[in-house]
Amino acid sequence: ASASAFAPSTSNTRASTSLAASQVTRNPNFGKLVGGYLFPEIGRRRNAYLEENPEMASKIISLGIGDTTQPIPEHILSGLVSSASKLGTKEGYSGYGAEQGMGDLRAKIADKLYNGIIKSDEVFVSDGAKCDIMRVQQVFGSGVVTAVQDPSYPVYVDTSVMMGQTGEINKETNQYDNIVYMPCTAENDFFPDIESTPRADIVYFCSPNNPTGAAATKEQLEHLVKVCKERGSILVFDAAYAPFIRTEGVPKSIFEIDGAREVAIECNSFSKYAGFTGVRLGWTVVPDELTFSDGTKVRDDFNRVMSTAFNGASNIVQGGGLACLDDEGLAEINTLIDYYLENANLLKEAMESIGYDVFGGTDAPYVFVKLPEGKKSWDVFSEILEKTQVVTIPGAGFGPGGEGYLRLSAFAPRDVVIEACERLKVAMAK
Numbered sequence: 475a476s477a478s479a480f481a482p483s484t485s486n487t488r489a490s491t492s493l494a495a496s497q498v499t500r501n502p503n504f505g506k507l508v509g510g511y512l513f514p515e516i517g518r519r520r521n522a523y524l525e526e527n528p529e530m531a532s533k534i535i536s537l538g539i540g541d542t543t544q545p546i547p548e549h550i551l552s553g554l555v556s557s558a559s560k561l562g563t564k565e566g567y568s569g570y571g572a573e574q575g576m577g578d579l580r581a582k583i584a585d586k587l588y589n590g591i592i593k594s595d596e597v598f599v600s601d602g603a604k605c606d607i608m609r610v611q612q613v614f615g616s617g618v619v620t621a622v623q624d625p626s627y628p629v630y631v632d633t634s635v636m637m638g639q640t641g642e643i644n645k646e647t648n649q650y651d652n653i654v655y656m657p658c659t660a661e662n663d664f665f666p667d668i669e670s671t672p673r674a675d676i677v678y679f680c681s682p683n684n685p686t687g688a689a690a691t692k693e694q695l696e697h698l699v700k701v702c703k704e705r706g707s708i709l710v711f712d713a714a715y716a717p718f719i720r721t722e723g724v725p726k727s728i729f730e731i732d733g734a735r736e737v738a739i740e741c742n743s744f745s746k747y748a749g750f751t752g753v754r755l756g757w758t759v760v761p762d763e764l765t766f767s768d769g770t771k772v773r774d775d776f777n778r779v780m781s782t783a784f785n786g787a788s789n790i791v792q793g794g795g796l797a798c799l800d801d802e803g804l805a806e807i808n809t810l811i812d813y814y815l816e817n818a819n820l821l822k823e824a825m826e827s828i829g830y831d832v833f834g835g836t837d838a839p840y841v842f843v844k845l846p847e848g849k850k851s852w853d854v855f856s857e858i859l860e861k862t863q864v865v866t867i868p869g870a871g872f873g874p875g876g877e878g879y880l881r882l883s884a885f886a887p888r889d890v891v892i893e894a895c896e897r898l899k900v901a902m903a904k
């Protein structure tokens with residue numbers, strides 16, 4: 475092409491004062507998103523407070539983002555270290571691995587965490603459950619209707635919006651058009667009455683739940699699978715907090731439920747198992763029997779996304795995952811989880827001692843505190859931050875159903891949790 479082809483003609487040059495914008499039309503779906511993603515917004519408000527009150531920098535403590543804080547235990551760490559060291563040797567070096575994950579890790583997940591009810595080639599190892607939720611969304615595309623628990627982890631709704639599955643947000647209800655919100659309230663024990671909600675193609679369900687801390691019973695999950703089967707829906711079950719389940723008989727995986735293989739995908743993660751939130755290792759199970767209406771296998775399309783748009787989880791990190799699933803690693807995971815569950819218990823007791831109704835915190839690392847009537851959760855978030863320098867998460871950040879609640883995370887170190895309890899008991903006493 476001649477040189478002139480690259481010289482912008484006068485007709486399409488923008489006035490020199492405007493931004494040097496491209497000529498590319500923005501994806502309209504991103505314009506539908508309201509505000510930023512919840513957790514960076516929490517960080518922004520925390521930093522804005524510190525800008526205003528720099529002297530408070532040493533006092534700030536966080537019960538906010540559910541990010542682990544305890545060091546990776548010895549045996550699990552040895553798995554990471556030895557995997558890294560191997561890369562420095564001729565015989566141990568490895569490059570691109572299978573996009574679906576190391577065969578022995580897939581097998582160990584199927585064996586140790588699913589007792590063989592799932593086959594290893596149904597396990598796809600990834601860099602995390604949040605990442606897999608977007609990959610699952612890519613498989614489903616824009617033409618589906620999605621249902622979510624309300625309140626729930628904001629990624630389900632936000633990725634549905636990004637994929638073009640929704641209309642605009644309704645400013646009255648704070649709900650997106652074309653998303654089905656399944657109310658989870660104190661009145662229904664935070665388990666939705668699914669029949670009373672319209673049919674959706676894809677149902678995202680998280681148990682133990684973020685943010686409510688509710689862990690669905692076997693009977694509830696059997697009902698969920700039954701309704702999804704009857705309606706021809708696909709259930710995406712997020713089990714990121716499964717290791718926190720200590721109540722006898724409460725399922726840790728949707729695949730403990732008969733019939734789940736025909737309706738469900740399970741997303742899971744080593745993040746909260748072993749403090750791998752920054753290490754980045756998760757997995758998704760897509761059973762062989764799960765098909766679309768035309769009979770094609772969901773697993774084949776998920777595999778296509780993984781092999782086309784992902785180059786596999788880090789080999790170093792997968793070595794850490796193998797160590798997690800040794801007996802020593804599983805024992806270390808239990809110790810870590812016990813530590814966080816004790817934190818949750820302290821938070822629950824502290825808030826109950828000053829007269830609050832508190833939910834969750836037994837089979838989950840989140841405590842969900844009912845606020846006094848009429849109190850807005852973002853206002854209470856700010857009030858607590860200003861009065862006590864404790865960072866929390868407003869329930870409204872998880873959907874309209876979360877309004878009127880506050881989420882407290884049990885992942886902080888013990889001394890921080892104890893300090894936060896003292897401050898909250900003083901500042902929030904009714």
Ligand SMILES: Cc1ncc(COP(=O)(O)O)c(/C=N/[C@@H](CCC(=O)O)C(=O)O)c1O
Pocket residue numbers: 513538539540541601602603604605627680684712714742743744745751755756
């Ligand atoms: C239900 C649920 N599923 C997946 C994740 C993230 O899993 P990973 O990407 O494997 O670390 C999370 C992490 N949630 C944290 C971190 C925030 C975030 O992941 O954006 C929180 O709610 O505070 C989660 O709650």
